Each structure stands twice: as C-alpha cells, then as structure tokens.
Amino acid sequence: MKRIDPLVRLLGFAGAALLGAVALAAQQPATPTPGPGLDLINERCGYCHTTNQVFAAHKTAAEWPAVVQSMIDRGAELSPEEQKVMNDYLVATLATDKKAAGAAGH
C-alpha cells in the first residue's frame, strides 16, 4: 500500500491545482453583458488589441469615457452616437467603482 501513497498525493495535488485554476478562471471577467455596446466593442475594439483588453481593464466610471476618447484619437472608428452607446455600456457594466459599490452593498 505504501507504493500507492505518492500517486494518491499526486492526484490530490492535481485536484488542488485544478481547483486553483477554476478559482483563477472565476476571477477573470465574467461573460460580458450583452447589449449594443458589446456589439460595438466586438466590432470596433478588437483589431488593435483583443477585446479582452477592454473587458480586463480596471477603469472607473469617470475614466471609461476618457479611455474611449483616447482610442478614437488612436483610430477607433466610432460615430458620436456610437461613442455615447459605448460609454454608457462600459460605465454600466465594467466600471470598477460601480462593481465595488455593488459588492459592498450586501
């Protein structure tokens, strides 16, 4: 029975590592909230960098519009209406201060 021991330990370790990976994955941005802003992000924000750069960014409600403006300055194609849709979407779904407020609420 002594010979199985290391294997059992190894399996236990693999299981723990797997759980760790799952926990890590859970910290990644969740599936983005659907909406017109998301469609715009997928269409206009994914060719200089991945859209994940957008979803993983930690920006406050005050910062998002400035980020979008700076992307437009860099060459992102958004009409003023689309820019507004995107700002609203980013602030509503990805602003760190809004999320923090929600988490503190319970």
Ligand code: HEC
């Ligand atoms: C013309 C190319 C281009 C397009 C299109 C573009 N980006 Fe970027 N983006 C960049 C570059 C270059 C950087 C890295 C430079 C930097 O971090 O300032 C960047 C960085 C970012 C960052 C990280 C900035 C930070 O301060 O951490 C965010 C968030 C972002 N882009 C959002 C967007 C969004 C939202 C869109 C769609 C409106 C978009 N990007 C479209 C070029 C682009």
